[in-house]
Amino acid sequence: MEARSKELEAVFIEVEVDASIATDAELARKLAEVCPVDIFATDDGHVAIVRSNLDECVLCELCLDAAPDGTVRVKKLYDGTELVR
Amino acid sequence: MSVLLSEDFTFIVQGITGREAVNLTRECLDYGSKVVGGVTPGRKGREVHGVPVFDTVEQVTEALGYVPDGSVVTVPPAFTKDAVFEAIVRGVKLVVIVTERIPRRDVAEMVELADRYGARIIGPNCLGVIVPEVCKMGGIGGPAKDAAKAYTPGAIGVMSRSGGMTTEISSTLTAAGLGQSTAISIGGDAIIGSTYAELMPLFEADEQTEGIVIYTEPGGRMEAQLSEWVKENDSRLPIVAFMAGRFMDSEEMKGMSFGHAGTIVEGKEDTATEKIARLEAAGIPVVERIDEIPDAVKDKLGAKV
Numbered sequence: 119m120e121a122r123s124k125e126l127e128a129v130f131i132e133v134e135v136d137a138s139i140a141t142d143a144e145l146a147r148k149l150a151e152v153c154p155v156d157i158f159a160t161d162d163g164h165v166a167i168v169r170s171n172l173d174e175c176v177l178c179e180l181c182l183d184a185a186p187d188g189t190v191r192v193k194k195l196y197d198g199t200e201l202v203r
Numbered sequence: 204m205s206v207l208l209s210e211d212f213t214f215i216v217q218g219i220t221g222r223e224a225v226n227l228t229r230e231c232l233d234y235g236s237k238v239v240g241g242v243t244p245g246r247k248g249r250e251v252h253g254v255p256v257f258d259t260v261e262q263v264t265e266a267l268g269y270v271p272d273g274s275v276v277t278v279p280p281a282f283t284k285d286a287v288f289e290a291i292v293r294g295v296k297l298v299v300i301v302t303e304r305i306p307r308r309d310v311a312e313m314v315e316l317a318d319r320y321g322a323r324i325i326g327p328n329c330l331g332v333i334v335p336e337v338c339k340m341g342g343i344g345g346p347a348k349d350a351a352k353a354y355t356p357g358a359i360g361v362m363s364r365s366g367g368m369t370t371e372i373s374s375t376l377t378a379a380g381l382g383q384s385t386a387i388s389i390g391g392d393a394i395i396g397s398t399y400a401e402l403m404p405l406f407e408a409d410e411q412t413e414g415i416v417i418y419t420e421p422g423g424r425m426e427a428q429l430s431e432w433v434k435e436n437d438s439r440l441p442i443v444a445f446m447a448g449r450f451m452d453s454e455e456m457k458g459m460s461f462g463h464a465g466t467i468v469e470g471k472e473d474t475a476t477e478k479i480a481r482l483e484a485a486g487i488p489v490v491e492r493i494d495e496i497p498d499a500v501k502d503k504l505g506a507k508v
Binding site: 154176177179180 | 229
């Protein structure tokens with residue numbers, strides 16, 4: 119059952135975080151705060167992606183606003199396009 | 204002119220950091236609406252698309268130095284009553300409640316409080332209000348570029364129990380060259396803040412509005428109240444209605460669920476057939492298809508002249 123759940127995660131949305139910000143504790147906290155559907159979390163000062171929430175993304179772009187340009191990419195797997203600043 | 208909203212209308216979004224609210228806020232800002240603040244307890248100091256977030260409505264009014272004209276409430280059902288009470292008690296005069304599945308008793312209490320404070324509630328379970336090219340309050344019409352296509356300025360007031368159908372009907376009117384003065388998604392629940400009959404006086408007093416289109420469904424007494432209001436007040440406004448859910452009156456379909464919570468048919472008076480008869484007796488034609496609406500409106504406007 120758990121394996122099947124994992125298969126169904128991130129069917130529509132993938133989020134990529136650039137390595138240059140992955141260890142920025144302050145940014146990790148900020149991303150966790152702005153995301154309305156809790157895709158971002160902090161993990162020991164690192165930016166963590168909560169994969170089970172990826173498909174909850176509402177494309178609000180608040181994560182793109184919060185992070186330095188080009189460091190967060192929201193990929194729309196259903197049409198091959200992506201959101202990035 | 205228009206009803207409920209104007210160019211200078213300011214409003215806040217309660218629950219602004221939530222999943223629906225963040226996009227709704229952006230859509231309203233893109234449309235040119237004046238979203239002057241947001242409220243989410245515990246999130247003071249944040250911004251959502253440049254809109255400052257506060258913990259309470261009181262903090263918003265203190266920071267602004269004035270009470271905003273309206274509030275869009277999009278908080279979870281269990282907290283909606285508190286949010287609406289807070290806005291009304293702080294002096295907000297127009298509250299659009301987007302949230303659905305709010306307990307009926309809570310809604311009744313909100314409507315009672317609004318009445319006491321001279322405030323108006325639109326919804327719950329609605330998409331809001333739009334005055335084309337002036338202001339959009341709520342998710343009505345979707346993203347600004349889509350709302351701009353569907354809604355154009357004009358003389359027809361639109362009221363609908365369905366949020367989506369508010370846009371569908373307005374888009375059909377727009378395609379036929381009939382713009383809208385104001386379109387209101389009144390909400391699909393059994394108890395709502397403002398019914399057709401309660402909103403009619405506003406349209407009646409609005410010089411821009413020359414006709415009304417309503418979207419109706421089986422269930423409830425709102426259409427009967429509208430029919431009575433039209434007859435008692437000798438309304439100057441021709442009205443055209445579109446009734447969905449006629450199929451529910453057939454023997455095979457009886458008891459079938461039909462979307463909104465407000466469509467629970469509790470008696471003969473609530474059926475589509477009975478409603479159509481009442482509306483037509485009040486001089487309100489009820490069309491069978493959406494694409495028949497523009498011609499019916501033009502017929503009524505022509506007959507008036």
